[in-house]
Amino acid sequence: MEFGELTPETVPFIGQAAYIQLELFENLARAVTTAPNLADKEGVSVMARVTLKKHHRLIAELRSLDQEPASVMAPFAPAIDAFRIATQGSDWYELLLTSHITAGILDEFFISVSGSLPVNVGPRLAAIIGKNAGADAVVDALRTAIAEDPTRASRLAMWGRRLVGDTLLVARSALRESNAHAPVEERIEPVFTELIAAHTRRMDQLGLTA
């Protein structure tokens, strides 16, 4: 997927990606603390650690470009903080679904955009962001919860649908405004179509209707 003139500048791109991983980590850390039992706590902590490692690797990329990470990330904090707060959900299972679904969509999106960055940095960023998120235990916990109480399925399916819109807006905000005649939305539509297809597969895996 080529983003052409929509491709963001490298440094802010890394800053936004890094801050997103940090916020994903914060959600996961809260899910660790509030897990209903020790086995789930344990399982979710794996994804928390992988996510924090992605964040630290992106931070290291900024440092290697002589950038102060906090300054580069700061402009993205208000919108992404608001996103995290809006997507916390009303219980542990919604929070867990948020972690899985938003990480899935945003990781894929940032990997996709990495492909349009200069070759001396893009592939490395894609490798960092694309590292397996360790979501297996999260998926297992959600599947078990849905099997135990079928009323959860419809509630979580609805929550999953709500998450997509907010998450795509965060993705959208990573792209530059275009000066071209073709509207930005038209150019990113095929990317979003792919992201939604992958989201549907993720929901299917949980037995949820996307």
Next chain:
Amino acid sequence: MEFGELTPETVPFIGQAAYIQLELFENLARAVTTAPNLADKEGVSVMARVTLKKHHRLIAELRSLDQEPASVMAPFAPAIDAFRIATQGSDWYELLLTSHITAGILDEFFISVSGSLPVNVGPRLAAIIGKNAGADAVVDALRTAIAEDPTRASRLAMWGRRLVGDTLLVARSALRESNAHAPVEERIEPVFTELIAAHTRRMDQLGLTA
């Protein structure tokens, strides 16, 4: 330091050490989320990740002994959860001091006890627990906070003194009851003296009176 007959069984010892690292991580994760600025958030997150990694390595040790980590940790959860709640502090700086002080004391204590475990496991556990906790940024944040507002020094010094008692009780609970004539307390006194000396150095480094 030899603990002799006070030396705990290996499996519960690892379980308690693992659960303590998990609780230390939960405190640090909360400190990441509630940090007053991005640079501090960033700095504290390093210690959070190292601590979670220690937890995961201890869990891997339990698995390698064919033990289910959640079952082995469960008996220690109530007391350590209560400890974490009692030591959260009333603001971010107290929470940060808790993370630094309790990790310092408990890591040293568990390393010390590891020395009395069988040689096929003790040294490996000591190496896991003894890995540098990445507390540099935590120390810097505390020193800066104390320099900015000297009234913090006396409040944090008092908080530091309060932490020692609770933390030593957690350490104490890791040792077996002794059947010998000499009371347990007498045998562990030299260990506690060493832990308190190290604690005093840690407080000194922050410019706080222990």
